[in-house]
Amino acid sequence: MKKLFQKLFNRETILYVIFGVLTTLVNFVVFWLMNRVIGEKLYLLSNVVAWVAAVLFAYVTNKIYVFESKSWSARTLLREIPSFFAARLFSFGIEELLLWLSDAVLHAGSTALVIGSLSVSGITVAKVVVSVITVILNYFFSKLFIFKKNDQ
Numbered sequence: 001m002k003k004l005f006q007k008l009f010n011r012e013t014i015l016y017v018i019f020g021v022l023t024t025l026v027n028f029v030v031f032w033l034m035n036r037v038i039g040e041k042l043y044l045l046s047n048v049v050a051w052v053a054a055v056l057f058a059y060v061t062n063k064i065y066v067f068e069s070k071s072w073s074a075r076t077l078l079r080e081i082p083s084f085f086a087a088r089l090f091s092f093g094i095e096e097l098l099l100w101l102s103d104a105v106l107h108a109g110s111t112a113l114v115i116g117s118l119s120v121s122g123i124t125v126a127k128v129v130v131s132v133i134t135v136i137l138n139y140f141f142s143k144l145f146i147f148k149k150n151d152q
Helices: 002-008 011-038 040-066 074-104 122-146
Strands: 112-115 118-121
Touching: 011 040, 011 122, 040 074, 040 122, 074 122, 112 122, 118 122
Parallel strands: none
Antiparallel strands: 112 118
């Protein structure tokens, strides 16, 4: 049990969670701002813009702090960047699909969660749930395929 705890809660996973939270924050802030500017009816477009901002932030922080990929050589970057964006694009596709299903099947767009005087749209609640799935997928892609230690 102690070994499992140490394996799950090491420097890398703790930093991944911290930067994952910050990446998610970037994503949510941009998503919220876009919804304010263009309206919630265009939530999928808002999500695209939020995704681009978050992926740019995530690549830099994952490379430098989480997986400590020290090489900035053209060869390394030509492998890492397309792999990172491809993996994030895959998980983004899953995110978009799950958000769409949340609205089309569960009708999240026509519901709201009210906590005290705070009202949170159903789409935002769905985005929170979907984000947890996305963060887990992205960790495994980064750990197993993109920032592999033996390639550096």
